[in-house]
Amino acid sequence: MIEVKNLVRRYGNTVAVDHLSFTLESGKIYGFLGPNGAGKSTTMNMMTGYIGATEGTVVINGHDILKEPTEAKKCIGYLPEIPPLYMDMTVEEYLEFVAELKEIPAKERKEQINTVADRTGVTDVRKRLIRNLSKGYRQRVGLAQAILGKPEFIILDEPTVGLDPKQIIEIRALIRDLGRDHTVILSSHILSEVSAVCDHIMIISHGRLVASDTTDNLMQMMDARHTVDVELKGPADEIRASLNAMESVTKVEETEAPEGFFSAHLYTDGSEIRDRLFHLCASNEWPIYEVHYAKASLEDVFMKLTSDDREESLAEAAQDKEETAAECGADSPEDPAGSDAENDAAAPEESGSNASDDGNTEAQE
16 A cells, blocks of 8 residues: 655745645556646655655555655556666666666576566567667566566556557556556556556646546546537427426537527536437427437546636635635524634645656667
8 A cells, every 4th residue: 555645845936746645555557647747757756765755755555665765665666757778788687687776586586587578578679779679668678677576566657658659559558467466556647548547547736636536436526517419300499499498408509400400419417318308309209310428528527627727616616615604603593602713725826847758869670
């Protein structure tokens, strides 16, 4: 288990990570999602002991990363955004070097190196210089060094950045395979990647955790509007009036349709309306030419949670709630004196960026 408590990282007056707390259980693939500059890489660097936290703690299987770094780091394998490779070494030399650094017993090194090389698909290039490998193979070598020593947790920071589509598919498949034996924490700003690979998603914005759940639960938590696109054949005026009167339909947005047809986007309160829509059309003998049901995607959830407007609306809602509670307390006959307590709900808005852009030109095979 990894426990992150009230983690803070400041760079001068800039707050890159702002009182971040979460717990990672064993046996899952976690997606650490956020826009560029949200604080993902900074958080991972603190989790792995690469940099110290301004405040807060990171405890890995009971070992504090700063107080017991040796024991804590035995539990984790880390692949930064730019793999820590030595270009003048062959793949085999590099993996032997990493095995020695990780203090893997000499009698076990050969077997472990063979195992990780096979698993990451670098066996065929073991004798080649790393400088001569494509970026896809370099990422594989980086993954191989991360899983040497059989760590329980594997932390991957933007593992598919700069790869071509084929390489991305291969690396994703490899990550899913690693998830069978390890707990994987995957940092990314690519939504499709996180949804395709991860069991659990954490969304970070401005250095703060704004959501943590499965993809489906996140969309339900957002209480997103559902939309049904319809195309019906019949009198437009009658159809429009009936749809506007339908239970759970909050808005009918008419779209262009051929003569004798009616097309519209039906916005709902989140309830399922297709059954009622079918019965309405059947009773009025309006043929249904199209019914397309959609709900909020991960992209919708991400944009809503990470936008400044969303944060401002949440702050305003919290303030309104507090003011209402205060008014109710002041009016209550059981508390004639009212309440003098004030809640400080203000949160710092500074944002920091620790994301780095990989602008290096990679050698291709």
